Amino acid sequence: MNRRTGTERPYDVVLFGATGFVGELTAEYLLAHAPQDCRLALAGRSREKLEKLRERLAALDPDRAAGLALVAADAGDRAAMRALAESAHVVASTVGPYIWYGEELVAACAESGTDYTDLTGEPEFVDLMFVRYGERARETGARLVHACGFDSLPHDLGAYFTVQQLPEKVPLSVDGFVRASGLISGGTLASSLTIIGRQRQAGAAARERRRLEQPPAGRRVRTPLGAPRFSKETGTWALPLPTLDPLVVGRSAAALERYGPDFRYRHYASVKTLPMALAGPVGLGALAAAAQLPPARTWLMNRYPAGRGPSARQRARGWFRMRFVGEGGGRRVFTEVTGGDPGYGETAKMLAEASLCLALDDLPETAGQVTPATAMGDALIGRLEAAGIPFRVVHTR
Numbered sequence: 001m002n003r004r005t006g007t008e009r010p011y012d013v014v015l016f017g018a019t020g021f022v023g024e025l026t027a028e029y030l031l032a033h034a035p036q037d038c039r040l041a042l043a044g045r046s047r048e049k050l051e052k053l054r055e056r057l058a059a060l061d062p063d064r065a066a067g068l069a070l071v072a073a074d075a076g077d078r079a080a081m082r083a084l085a086e087s088a089h090v091v092a093s094t095v096g097p098y099i100w101y102g103e104e105l106v107a108a109c110a111e112s113g114t115d116y117t118d119l120t121g122e123p124e125f126v127d128l129m130f131v132r133y134g135e136r137a138r139e140t141g142a143r144l145v146h147a148c149g150f151d152s153l154p155h156d157l158g159a160y161f162t163v164q165q166l167p168e169k170v171p172l173s174v175d176g177f178v179r180a181s182g183l184i185s186g187g188t189l190a191s192s193l194t195i196i197g198r199q200r201q202a203g204a205a206a207r208e209r210r211r212l213e214q215p216p217a218g219r220r221v222r223t224p225l226g227a228p229r230f231s232k233e234t235g236t237w238a239l240p241l242p243t244l245d246p247l248v249v250g251r252s253a254a255a256l257e258r259y260g261p262d263f264r265y266r267h268y269a270s271v272k273t274l275p276m277a278l279a280g281p282v283g284l285g286a287l288a289a290a291a292q293l294p295p296a297r298t299w300l301m302n303r304y305p306a307g308r309g310p311s312a313r314q315r316a317r318g319w320f321r322m323r324f325v326g327e328g329g330g331r332r333v334f335t336e337v338t339g340g341d342p343g344y345g346e347t348a349k350m351l352a353e354a355s356l357c358l359a360l361d362d363l364p365e366t367a368g369q370v371t372p373a374t375a376m377g378d379a380l381i382g383r384l385e386a387a388g389i390p391f392r393v394v395h396t397r
Contacts, residue, residue, distance in 0.1 A: 010087050011041045012359045017094035018042035019049040021309040025348035031057050031064050041069035075101040081108040090115040092355040097194040098125040113140035115358045121151030122195050123244045124202035127209040130369045138368035145375050148354040149347035152248040153372050158322045158337040159249045160373040161391045163259050167329030171262035174326045177234045177270040180342045182318030216254045219261050223250040226266040233325045238268035252373040315341040332397040339389040353383040
């Protein structure tokens with residue numbers, strides 16, 4: 001399952017998409033924080049760009065950068081993706097939108113028994129990968145762990161952490177409230193517009209997953225959308241967020257009995273003022289309408305192309321705060337997960353630490369398409385806390 005228990009392979013972690021915007025940040029983080037004996041490789045479509053990236057990394061750590069292996073491989077080349085998967089214990093991918101560029105690598109990892117992480121926030125992609133490759137990954141022992149960035153790692157692990165503060169074997173409910181500040185990159189914009197513009201296809205993929213997926217025996221898990229309301233717990237307006245995040249939390253709850261016999265999770269955006277709460281859905285509605293039209297979608301993507309993103313100075317001003325309110329068994333707990341720039345600085349950190357966790361740590365035995373909490377749980381929380389993303393109990397009652 002990792003470098004200690006699996007068959008010997010040339011690399012512990014391969015970062016695919018290393019020359020993209022978030023890929024470079026992830027490469028920098030791995031160079032600075034991976035153990036010296038961790039064998040790293042950078043992969044991407046262009047050998048020339050990979051060599052330039054290695055030269056830039058050499059300014060940070062010449063000795064470590066000199067030892068970085070480079071692998072040129074195209075996301076659409078099935079043979080290249082198979083060779084990439086077979087060379088590593090873990091492949092981390094930043095190549096999105098994943099619905100366009102991600103499938104061949106997931107298929108190769110599932111077939112090769114290779115662990116896989118990515119940054120997707122695309123429900124359609126996650127559902128299709130479950131339908132097409134989840135069973136094969138279970139057979140080979142591969143752990144396919146999607147959504148290892150701001151989508152959806154702090155939400156999934158934050159809910160998991162909150163549940164651990166509550167009594168066992170009783171019905172539990174958790175509400176998550178997210179606030180964040182940061183700019184987006186061209187790649188994130190492309191992925192967001194793709195999600196919005198493919199609602200019909202996403203619905204079909206979700207229905208196919210529900211047809212195949214077995215609910216937890218003797219237990220109930222719910223992730224209702226909820227309604228807009230003022231949250232006394234956070235002192236903000238709470239707007240329901242129909243993103244991938246609550247789906248990931250629900251899948252963790254279905255996989256782990258610790259969430260109790262009856263678990264409910266609701267997911268909200270936390271907005272300070274009523275005018276902002278009213279304006280947000282209007283703006284999102286206009287963007288959703290534009291995304292349904294291919295010419296408008298293309299125009300928006302071209303205005304901010306992939307590869308561009310916020311500067312280091314802009315990222316330094318970014319932040320996020322996830323607050324959770326959990327209840328059950330006569331106990332109420334308020335927890336919090338906080339960090340810096342959500343979309344890029346912290347996302348690169350999360351992806352890197354999740355990949356290192358799969359490659360190096362002693363973890364529960366899992367296989368197939370699994371969530372971050374199911375696959376890594378306490379070990380990954382420990383890694384993130386050591387990396388400057390704290391999980392804490394604010395108060396209990």
